[in-house]
Amino acid sequence: MTMSNRASSSSARANALPRYREIYASLREKIVSGEWPAGHRLPSEHELARTFGCARMTISKALGTLADQRLVTRRRRAGTTVNMPRPQESVLEIHDIEAEIVAAGVSYAYESLARQIRRANGSDANTLGVASATPVLALTGLHLAGGRPHALEERLINLQAVPEARSERFHGISPGRWLLQRIPWTEAEHQIGALNADAAVARWLAIRPHTACLTIERNTWRDAQRITHVRLIYPCDQHRLVARFRYRPL
Amino acid sequence: MTMSNRASSSSARANALPRYREIYASLREKIVSGEWPAGHRLPSEHELARTFGCARMTISKALGTLADQRLVTRRRRAGTTVNMPRPQESVLEIHDIEAEIVAAGVSYAYESLARQIRRANGSDANTLGVASATPVLALTGLHLAGGRPHALEERLINLQAVPEARSERFHGISPGRWLLQRIPWTEAEHQIGALNADAAVARWLAIRPHTACLTIERNTWRDAQRITHVRLIYPCDQHRLVARFRYRPL
């Protein structure tokens, strides 16, 4: 009996959307058009299943998609309600600098400026979030695009988490890429800010002192363990971050 | 026959995770531990269903979660493979400024500095992405936190999309909040950059000229229609953006 239910809806049109996507689109339209305003309660899954003539699980998937997109909130017994003033949440894609530069059709190079292995001092411990005296690798380097300074990088690596880094010289390869290839990370946090370049930064980046720069700080974890902390400094005229809110499944 | 399958696994421990989450966690562990390196192919859904002693749909949900998190890629016939160098993608939460200030326990106010209704000139049309001569509302205002300047806002509103804005004076309420309460948006794009404050900006924000500022530009759509464009300028010492990569379901 259950056979060919799908066939009957899909064989008609070859490239049809899955049923749950059709249902999702249909419900979403009612929400974004304003027909169902914020706070409106949607019919229950059982009722929608009857309405659309499908199994409840299909409805559940459609409603789950809406919930993933924060268009609705679902609670047991309370039902599914429209979530109007939606959180301003964007997906920020922070690419590997090398990939970014190469994608722009420009040659890339990494130049190491300083390298030191030390036991974490108070500042290191605080920045990297490890105990004092933990062995760390401190790196400073320059990302070059087309031979010109693109970004200044200051990095700390937790040698307890990444002992292989102790013997790596990072000639030709940037520490970021090196880590990415070896160390799976599970969580990352970015902080974005602005600063006026001081004399040293300005010299390395070949910009005038006091020029506004965009800074990106990234902390990386593998589960509970801190892997690395990096601060990247970009001259304001050379870099912008783009974040786009996207629906999850589309 | 299908009854109480769940009961047998859940009645034992009251607060147990759902089965698919247990399976998800078990598979994820193999990936982040490195036991299954990048490129490794996972067992098929049928095989995992046998291994874990559950229905294939339960496996599908667990694998789907891994795929949502970009830990694996799933393709028909090719199977499910581990995705190691993961895209550096973060979820950036860009909050309503008022909510942000109030959450910090400080009083909030919006002060309107300029307001003009005009037909879009070339710059407007380009910025807002509408045809020339489209009626637009141009606003400039200041967000105040605890009575002190917090951010400068320059905004264009497409009056074709939001005709109600024509008669709104935005006294006491910021245009952002006003729009958020009325106009459901479906897509947003943010661009983040840095700039040196010019004389006018510095005056409004009560900072020294040339101080580095963080800028956020936001474009908002309702489906294909442009709603508004806004540029916010924050003094660098007053604002940081935080983006955190998060797994979707947790």
Place this chain on the structure above:
DNA sequence: AAGTGGTCTAGACCACAAA
């Protein structure tokens, strides 16, 4: 107490791409 969503099953057919 009752109704809602959350999860699960044991099948099934289908679309797709790799062999």
Place this chain on the structure above:
DNA sequence: TTGTGGTCTAGACCACTTG
């Protein structure tokens, strides 16, 4: 050609929460 994931069904029990 064949094995994989994608979707779907028609049920079921359970957890939660509101009335």
